[in-house]
Amino acid sequence: MSLWHIAWGYLWNRKLTTILTILSVALAVGLIAAVLTLREETRKRFEEEGQAFDLVVGAPGSPLQLVLSSVYFMDNPTGNIDIKLLDQISSETEYVEKAFPVNLGDSYAGFRIAGVTRELFDHKWVNTYGVERAPFALAAGRYPEQPMEVVLGAAVARQTGLPLEETFISTHGMIDMGDLNVINHSDMPYKVVGILKPSDSPFDRAIYTPLESVWHAHEGHSESATGDEVDPKTMITSILLQLSSPGYRYQFQEILSQKYRVMSAIPVKVISDLYDKLLNTAKTILLAIGYLVVVVSSLSILIGLYLSILQRRRDLAIMRALGASSWEIFGAVLIEAFLVTVLGIVAGWFLGNVVTFALGQVLAQRFGLIITTFGIVPDEITAFATVALVGILAGILPAWQAYDSDVARDLAER
Amino acid sequence: MVTLEQCRRTLGPGVVFFCERFHAAPGQHTALWGPSGCGKSTMLNLISGLLRPDSGKIAVDGIEIQGLSEGKLDQFRGERLGFIFQTFNLLTPFSALQNVMLGMRFSDTVPSSQWKPRATELLKRVGLGQRLHSKPGTMSVGEQQRVAIARALANKQRLIVADEPTGSLDPKNAAAVMNLLLEMCAEQEVTLLMVTHERRLAERLPNIFECTGLVTSEEAA
Numbered sequence: 001m002s003l004w005h006i007a008w009g010y011l012w013n014r015k016l017t018t019i020l021t022i023l024s025v026a027l028a029v030g031l032i033a034a035v036l037t038l039r040e041e042t043r044k045r046f047e048e049e050g051q052a053f054d055l056v057v058g059a060p061g062s063p064l065q066l067v068l069s070s071v072y073f074m075d076n077p078t079g080n081i082d083i084k085l086l087d088q089i090s091s092e093t094e095y096v097e098k099a100f101p102v103n104l105g106d107s108y109a110g111f112r113i114a115g116v117t118r119e120l121f122d123h124k125w126v127n128t129y130g131v132e133r134a135p136f137a138l139a140a141g142r143y144p145e146q147p148m149e150v151v152l153g154a155a156v157a158r159q160t161g162l163p164l165e166e167t168f169i170s171t172h173g174m175i176d177m178g179d180l181n182v183i184n185h186s187d188m189p190y191k192v193v194g195i196l197k198p199s200d201s202p203f204d205r206a207i208y209t210p211l212e213s214v215w216h217a218h219e220g221h222s223e224s225a226t227g228d229e230v231d232p233k234t235m236i237t238s239i240l241l242q243l244s245s246p247g248y249r250y251q252f253q254e255i256l257s258q259k260y261r262v263m264s265a266i267p268v269k270v271i272s273d274l275y276d277k278l279l280n281t282a283k284t285i286l287l288a289i290g291y292l293v294v295v296v297s298s299l300s301i302l303i304g305l306y307l308s309i310l311q312r313r314r315d316l317a318i319m320r321a322l323g324a325s326s327w328e329i330f331g332a333v334l335i336e337a338f339l340v341t342v343l344g345i346v347a348g349w350f351l352g353n354v355v356t357f358a359l360g361q362v363l364a365q366r367f368g369l370i371i372t373t374f375g376i377v378p379d380e381i382t383a384f385a386t387v388a389l390v391g392i393l394a395g396i397l398p399a400w401q402a403y404d405s406d407v408a409r410d411l412a413e414r
Numbered sequence: 415m416v417t418l419e420q421c422r423r424t425l426g427p428g429v430v431f432f433c434e435r436f437h438a439a440p441g442q443h444t445a446l447w448g449p450s451g452c453g454k455s456t457m458l459n460l461i462s463g464l465l466r467p468d469s470g471k472i473a474v475d476g477i478e479i480q481g482l483s484e485g486k487l488d489q490f491r492g493e494r495l496g497f498i499f500q501t502f503n504l505l506t507p508f509s510a511l512q513n514v515m516l517g518m519r520f521s522d523t524v525p526s527s528q529w530k531p532r533a534t535e536l537l538k539r540v541g542l543g544q545r546l547h548s549k550p551g552t553m554s555v556g557e558q559q560r561v562a563i564a565r566a567l568a569n570k571q572r573l574i575v576a577d578e579p580t581g582s583l584d585p586k587n588a589a590a591v592m593n594l595l596l597e598m599c600a601e602q603e604v605t606l607l608m609v610t611h612e613r614r615l616a617e618r619l620p621n622i623f624e625c626t627g628l629v630t631s632e633e634a635a
Contacts, residue, residue: 001512001515001516001519001529005512006516009505009507009508009512010507012507013506013507314503315505315506318497318503318505319505319516319520320464320488320491321462321464321491321495321497321503322491322492322497322516322517322519322520322565323488323489323491323492323493323520323521323569324488324492324519324520325484325485325488325489325520326484326488328520407464408459408464408465411459411464411499411503412455
């Protein structure tokens, strides 16, 4: 019969109030946990994939749009650049280890078709967590060798159901197949020759084909960044660069700007900036709401315990008569507040992760971002400790009331 | 075992408890008898340290308790005193067994490994061997008072203070509980102070102290 047993006995004795109080704490903690987990996991995932390439070179426009279109296949490209740049930039061997051209243009069922070279499929890198990433490993078939052959990302194969050897007609741009004004290339079908293994990354959500395929598909209707009609074989959308050291990113970006007059972006930096500027504000607002709910929950702990102490002044007096010290009574009440808070935190963490898991399914479907749930991100430890502290503080007033009770008077009350 | 000398306690405007002298020897069973409002419960609260005297001396088992700190008083109650109340005062969230174990929880008299065996043994002794895990709300009033008796004796106390222990019971249960209380106190060789306003009940104990402690302040002066 420890003080914990006694505290638990009284909490269990008023189950409904206890469960409702735990729920109110859980709602607050759930919101905080979901916000923190989503933010941390999506940031980690975006940055992880952003590390695939040190720099991306493309037509002038928004660096974010360039990164989102060429690295994450989520946006329209900024335009086209001259293919001569590929050789020129590749020749900067002091800085450039590998340069991968990317040609974006068509899509199928909402998935981007990326014209690439064979070298991209061998691209591997070690992320900041020390894990080797090789997102272009084959699950079935082979890599495309001829124009109009494609290898499907794992998510594309799963969602479209296209098998090996199947052919399909692409759509120009990212227009949905249902659109009446769709421009399709019915005269030039693509043929599936391979399917990639799932990599839990945005690379699962694209269709890869030799550069030449995109040129074939766009003969006669290709534009340069300036809007002039040009031979599509002279244009590519972007160049993904792996430098000899990540430490050269800023330096080589400057060289690209000064010497080649092209826009480039550092994917990791662009994504970090996006998080800082946009998502941090949303995170702050959601966290503020979460902590506000924590305060309200703490008030419900305080009120619940306060009323409970009023109702059982006699019980507390009996314990004093049995030899319990004032501090033991104080401790037992404080333990009740602690138990409610901790149970609320555990339930809230679970609730938050269920919500995150559900949202994670949407993120996986739409952006290929697989987020890890049912773990604890570093910020959560601080948040949970704060909630626990607030919960215990809410128990102090009722605990003091119990500590300071008049035993003889409370025993005399009938 | 229990001595009060020149003990005075102000209870409210113009109301004072005063006891010139009271003494109960070790192992003695004494009834504190008197009409309602005569100060019997106040005297019991003073002896158990739940109230402090304004002046005078209260000694229990050789300890002068009027000068003890709150902490020492808690320890004193836990180790030496067993309470039996008119309304039983069991803790409702806990079973009979847990209520008796709570009687041992707040002092070091009985080692924790012995709490459960001792509580079980005492409950069997008061005839509740089949109700160990019953909650007070599911027990009859007679059974509840039996649990209270077991709890009061759990810590091998030297003194039992019983405040109208049969006051809430029907005559049949009252007689049974009274018999059990006297038997148990005799068996365990503890001193018993029992408050009652019933002369007939008081006469079942070998000693009767007629309580006239509650007086107006003018009389006390």
